[in-house]
Amino acid sequence: MDPLTVPGTLSSLEPIREYVRAAAALSGLDRRRGYRLELAVDEIATNIINYGYQRAGKTGNVEVRAEIHPDVLTVILEDTAVPFDPLRVERPDQIDLPLTDRPVGGLGVFLALESVDEFRYEYVDGHNRNIMVMKRMAA
């Protein structure tokens, strides 16, 4: 699919999800797995916008690109925000705690990593590249 480029602001989350939903439908992912990919992309995009751009005082775009391969659907988010590798985030230890004892937040990256079949991160030429892969035929 042609890539979609949107400004790095929270109002871009909805068009990003719509793009991913269209890619999931085109590649034949079922509703459950399509939703999981949509959630993962939304969480990573939220992190890029909130932390990589806004809290760092930077502005820039987010590009989302879907590649439909015979076996997998790959969605790539690319941005010029502060370098951030989601794979280096520690798994939260709050999952077993009652809500009264939890920190507020810290679940977005966890949800993203748990929701996709494969997650890769690259930092190339000043660009973060978050790569999320779903198998088209679920095992």
Place this chain on the structure above:
Amino acid sequence: MAFTVTSDEKNGIARLTLVGELDASAANDFRTAIEEAAGLRPKRLVLMMGGLTFMASAGLRTLVFAKQKMGANVDIYVIAVQEPVRETLEMTGFQHSVIMLDAYDAAEIEDL
């Protein structure tokens, strides 16, 4: 799809109806509704989620905020949650801290 939250309160039960997609851009609206509901000092918080088609971690964060703002003895009911959102709640252990029902059960919820 835009997110909307509507509120009502009756006999100590604060009820919020969530519709649409609850992402990070919409979480402030949900949080504001929670703060307003908390101000009424309800005995129970009921979240009608049948029309909620998407919920990101920003929504989870607001649920944690709700529990901590209202206190451990205010039960939170999650009603008619759609399957993908239920899966998110279960992946993150929220099902142990909220009461999930398939439909609004007045006999259970209004028995204070």
